[in-house]
Amino acid sequence: xxxxxxxxxxxxxxxxxxxxxxxxxxxxxxxxxxxxxxxxxxxxxxxxxxxxxxxxxxxxxxxxxxxxxxxxxxxxxxxxxxxxxxxxxxxxxxxxxxxxxxxxxxxxxxxxxxxxxxxxxxxxxxxxxxxxxxxxxxxxxxxxxxxxxxxxxxxxxxxxxxxxxxxxxxxxxxxxxxxxxxxxxxxxxxxxxxxxxxxxxxxxxxxxxxxxxxxxxxxxxxxxxxxxxxxxxxxxxxxxxxxxxxxxxxxxxxxxxxxxxxxxxxxxxxxxxxxxxxxxxxxxxxxxxxxxxxxxxxxxxxxxxxxxxxxxxxxxxxxxxxxxxxxxxxxxxxxxxxxxxxxxxxxxxxxxxxxxxxxxxxxxxxxxxxxxxxxxxxxxxxxxxxxxxxxxxxxxxxxxxxxxxxxxxxxxxxxxxxxxxxxxxxxxxxxxxxxxxxxxxxxxxxxxxxxxxxxxxxx
Numbered sequence: 001x002x003x004x005x006x007x008x009x010x011x012x013x014x015x016x017x018x019x020x021x022x023x024x025x026x027x028x029x030x031x032x033x034x035x036x037x038x039x040x041x042x043x044x045x046x047x048x049x050x051x052x053x054x055x056x057x058x059x060x061x062x063x064x065x066x067x068x069x070x071x072x073x074x075x076x077x078x079x080x081x082x083x084x085x086x087x088x089x090x091x092x093x094x095x096x097x098x099x100x101x102x103x104x105x106x107x108x109x110x111x112x113x114x115x116x117x118x119x120x121x122x123x124x125x126x127x128x129x130x131x132x133x134x135x136x137x138x139x140x141x142x143x144x145x146x147x148x149x150x151x152x153x154x155x156x157x158x159x160x161x162x163x164x165x166x167x168x169x170x171x172x173x174x175x176x177x178x179x180x181x182x183x184x185x186x187x188x189x190x191x192x193x194x195x196x197x198x199x200x201x202x203x204x205x206x207x208x209x210x211x212x213x214x215x216x217x218x219x220x221x222x223x224x225x226x227x228x229x230x231x232x233x234x235x236x237x238x239x240x241x242x243x244x245x246x247x248x249x250x251x252x253x254x255x256x257x258x259x260x261x262x263x264x265x266x267x268x269x270x271x272x273x274x275x276x277x278x279x280x281x282x283x284x285x286x287x288x289x290x291x292x293x294x295x296x297x298x299x300x301x302x303x304x305x306x307x308x309x310x311x312x313x314x315x316x317x318x319x320x321x322x323x324x325x326x327x328x329x330x331x332x333x334x335x336x337x338x339x340x341x342x343x344x345x346x347x348x349x350x351x352x353x354x355x356x357x358x359x360x361x362x363x364x365x366x367x368x369x370x371x372x373x374x375x376x377x378x379x380x381x382x383x384x385x386x387x388x389x390x391x392x393x394x395x396x397x398x399x400x401x402x403x404x405x406x407x408x409x410x411x412x413x414x415x416x417x418x419x420x421x422x423x424x425x426x427x428x429x430x431x432x433x434x435x436x437x438x439x440x441x442x443x444x445x446x447x448x449x450x451x452x453x454x455x456x457x458x459x
Contacts, residue, residue, distance in 0.1 A: 001037060001055060001056065003027045006029075006037070006039065006053060007025075009053050009054075009056060009138075009139075010051060010053050013053070013136045013138055014134065014139075021134060022041040022042060022043060022044075022049075022051075023042045023043060023044045023046075024041065024042045025039060025040075025041045025042075025051075026039050026040040026041065027039070030050065031050075031052075034055075035054060035055060035058055035102065035103065035207075036052045036054045036055060036058075036105075037052070037055070038050050038052045038053075039051050039053070041141075043131075047143070048143075048144040049131055049134075049141050049142060049143060049144050050128075050141070050142055050143075050144045050145075051134070051139065051140075051141050052105065052139065052140040052141075052142075053138070054103070054105065054138040054139065058103070059103050059138075062099060062100070062103065063100070066096045066099065066100070069092055069095075069096070070092060070093075070096065073088060073089050073092045074089070076088070077089050085246055085247070085290055086290065087246070087290075087292060087293075090292075091295075094295045098208065098295075101207075102207040102208060103137075104137050105135065105136065105137055105138060105139060105140040105207075106135065106136070106137050106140075108140055108205075108206050108207045109130040109132065109135055109140055109142070109206075111185075111206040111207075111209045112128065112142070112206040113127075113130060114183060115127055115177065115181075115183065115184075115185060115203075115206065115209075118176075118177070118181045118183065119173075119176070122173075122176075123200065124172070124173060124199075124200060124201060125173050125200070125202075125203060126145065126196070126200050126201065126202045126203070127202075127206075128142040128143040128144075128145055128202070128204065129142065129143040130142050130143075145194050145202040145204060146194070146196060146202075147194035147195045147196040147197075147200075147202050148194065148195055149190055149191065149193070149194065149195075150166070150170065150190050150194065150195050150201070150310060150314070151190040151310060151313045151314070153313065153314070156195060156314075159195075159197045161195060161197075161199050162199070163314040163315055164314070164315040164317075164318070165199070166195065166199060166201075166314055167310070167314040167315045167318045168311075168318075168322075168323060169199070169201065170193065170201055170307070170310060170311065170314075171307050171308075171311055171318075171320055171323045172323060173201060173203070174303055174304075174307050175323055175324065175327060178212065178217070178220075178300055178303070179217055179221070179327045179331075180327075182211055182212045182213065182214065182217055183209065183210075183211050183212075184209065184210050184211075184212075184299075184300075185203060185206060185208075185209060186208040186209050186210045186303065187205065187207075187208045188203065188303060188306060188307070189306060190310055190313075192204045192205045193310075210295070210296040210299045211296060212296050212297075212300070216242070216294070216297070218331060219238060219241060219242045220242070220297070220300065221327065221328050221331040221332075222238045223238045223242065224324055224327075224328050225328055225332075226238050227262070227278070228321075228328070232255050232256075232258045232259035232262055233255055235258050235262075236251060236254050236255040236258055239258075239282070239286060239291065240254075240291065242294075242297060243286055243291040243292050243293045243294065243297065244292055245289065245290055245291050245292070246290045246291075246292055247290065249289055249290070249291075250289075253289075254285070254289050257289070258285060261278070261281045261285065264281075265278065274308075275304060275305075275308050275319065275320045275321050275324075276304075276305040276308045276309065279301050279304055279305055280305065283298070283301055304320060307320055308320040
């Protein structure tokens with residue numbers, strides 16, 4: 001944006017001229033994106049900060065675009081049911097919610113503070129401090145980070161940073177957010193990660209975040225364990241629990257497809273498995289078999305692929321599976337603790353009580369109703385019509401077959417008791433029998449063809 005417009009927007013948000021809020025303000029933007037642009041500034045006490053100001057008119061533009069997108073998706077879903085089967089309306093809705101959330105810079109500030117609190121005891125991550133006195137829903141002011149881009153290998157080497165240790169530390173930060181805290185930065189691409197000379201990682205831009213329940217985190221660990229043990233049956237069960245299928249799923253075919261994916265890496269240890277390729281292949285299968293992948297789980301899979309890519313830039317021998325192993329082992333150990341077992345038993349007992357206590361009363365009401373009104377079965381004649389037609393077709397062919405059998409039996413009985421009559425009637429019987437057989441055969445064939453056409457329509 002032109003600097004005059006930028007200054008005017010910032011002054012409007014602050015309620016005072018820029019000169020009254022900052023000792024100095026940089027007219028040249030230090031960063032620019034589709035939603036906002038950022039400028040450096042210095043406070044009267046000498047603190048260096050970054051001011052991110054939302055573009056003028058971007059909110060109504062995005063809201064209009066999202067409304068158009070929603071209308072298009074609804075029309076597509078109305079015309080083609082497969083659009084709904086693939087979860088496109090749900091995806092569009094989640095995309096809209098996430099994008100509108102990113103328009104609230106106060107929410108972004110709260111996200112940053114939440115992650116900062118989660119890592120309060122960690123010396124490996126720095127989250128910029130939010131300046132709430134200069135932050136609104138359309139403007140965010142925060143501590144200005146320093147450092148070099150995490151994938152700038154030459155600059156890291158010049159600083160003397162241990163790149164292998166940095167790759168492990170960056171991955172641990174991300175896995176701690178996902179598997180330990182359940183609240184994570186959902187866009188940790190290299191541009192959002194700076195490395196200070198001490199090796200501390202500065203993580204930027206908290207507009208896009210995700211959250212996972214404790215149950216989903218445990219299910220993700222179960223998927224990792226099933227992959228490590230190469231158990232396609234267990235992996236299929238874990239994935240179906242994590243992402244329930246839409247409608248019917250041929251579990252045998254899905255399991256076989258997973259087994260073929262796992263077989264590609266036969267002979268490799270868990271540490272040697274290319275996690276990015278494996279995650280991508282499994283996610284493709286889940287989409288192909290119409291499993292409803294939660295948005296947060298899709299974010300996590302993207303993060304893991306991104307993290308391994310960043311790690312491989314820093315250290316060609318990096319494998320994210322090495323970083324995942326401690327979390328898997330810790331999860332198993334925590335589940336076996338007496339307190340954890342007791343908590344699960346208590347939850348099971350409460351569920352059983354909730355289900356069991358009202359049962360006698362419900363059975364009593366059901367029996368009372370049966371005694372007063374009796375019991376009947378309601379059937380929809382429209383739905384039964386194809387089956388009634390099928391029964392009628394079978395009955396007609398059965399009657400025709402019985403008539404033909406009766407005719408043959410009658411002729412055979414007459415011939416056995418009166419051979420003279422049989423010799424006199426042989427000619428006419430041959431003609432009548434041929435005509436009857438041809439007629440009945442044609443009748444059966446025509447009915448069979450009609451029934452097949454009806455059956456195909458039912459399918």
